[in-house]
Amino acid sequence: MKYGAALIATVFALLLWQAVVLLTGLPRFILPGPAVVAEAWWSNRAVIAEHTLVTALEVLIGLLLGAALGVVTAIQLATSRLARVLVQPMLVFTQALPVFALAPILTLWMGYGLWSKVAMAVLIIYFPVTSAFFDGLMRTPRGYLDLAQTMQAGKRSVLWHIRVPAALPSLASGLRLAAVYAPIGAVIGEWVGASRGLGYLMLLANGRAKTDLMFAAMLTLGVFSVLLHLAVRRATMRMAGEH
């Protein structure tokens, strides 16, 4: 049923797109129709696949590193008042900085290769993961903590046996958000300076007025992002307490 609805929505969007192209009569280098884009996608499939692989790798490494960093930071913040005083304002400030502005500096520091894009993805997901998990860790139901106290539990053991498991649903929502943001970070990195990846391919196609190829690359990125989101959603179902 869910898939049926998604299929209907997709067909509807394609029809709408085609209708706009027909009604406005825009030339194909401004707005190519779905059939033209599909054709460009098929004839460039090898190139698109190659660049998709690069972007996917950046996103996945970024997601793993960013999630790990976020988890460690959240636990540090939740267990240490000093960490909260020193690190929390910094965390909020980095979130206030537009990541776009950092991209050129990261490229300057880390070069045109994979790692400046990974760093972008990490930066963009670090805050949502950290803050979701941290909030969860700080909102342990009072009753559990009371119970643990009457059982003479130590701080560490309360953390591992109660606070962390109770916060896993929050971590799951942070990770799901991260799955949506990570591709954005990687693509921004590629726009600023890269020789591979879907973001690079989009810029390249745009510069040569190959609008159909640009659309093909963009839609590929969209499909990849949706699949990633669904995969992370599935992977975090147990964590979120959904069965």
Added chain:
Amino acid sequence: MDSAPEITFDGRADVDGAALFAPLALRLEAGQWTCLLGGSGVGKSTILRLIAGLETGVRFSGRIAASDGAPVARRVAYMAQDDLLLPWASVERNIGLGARLRGERQDRARLMDLLDRVRLREHLGKRPAELSGGQRQRVALARTLMEDKPVILLDEPFSALDARTRADMQDLAAELLSGRTVLLVTHDPAEAARLGHAINVMTPAGLTQVSPPDAPAPRHVDDPETLGAQGALMRLLRAEAA
């Protein structure tokens, strides 16, 4: 379990300079059920939490002592209205929570025996969400017993249950907790009349000792004297509220 001590509570509590309750003295007889009956907000849960050594947000001046002179807070097991079962852990792991938190070895034979006594052996692998309210509260009771502490603090543990399940739980708790020093905080006169070896009514004016019915606890739900006591307790609560 070491032998159950008598507990005396003597003191007053203030919130932001205003008295939550005036100086009062409460005695929990060794190995007996003491019921603390009162309406919401009179501070009866605060007394229980003070005895348990839990955070209360009040300033307490006075003393809480055991007849054997040993510290009290380390020798209590606590059970609340909310069963406080960890939703991600099985029945078995919930009952064994204390040992796991302290990094001790699990006494599995004892755990299995308790599962039998609360009639939950066939549910040991289930999550709390798969159980009924009464079953969940039985798991909480088993977890409390697993701690094997001489002093048991019950904060309205049965008040969220339906009437029949509540009566069943009262019988089961009375049976399994016998011989321990129990403080039962409740707002239900019927519960106090059924279970208390001693009954204290707490109102803003202070504590009133009421002598319990003669029948041994847990008393029958339809025992005339118990029903009479229930009515008298209710009258006392209402008079104080007026």
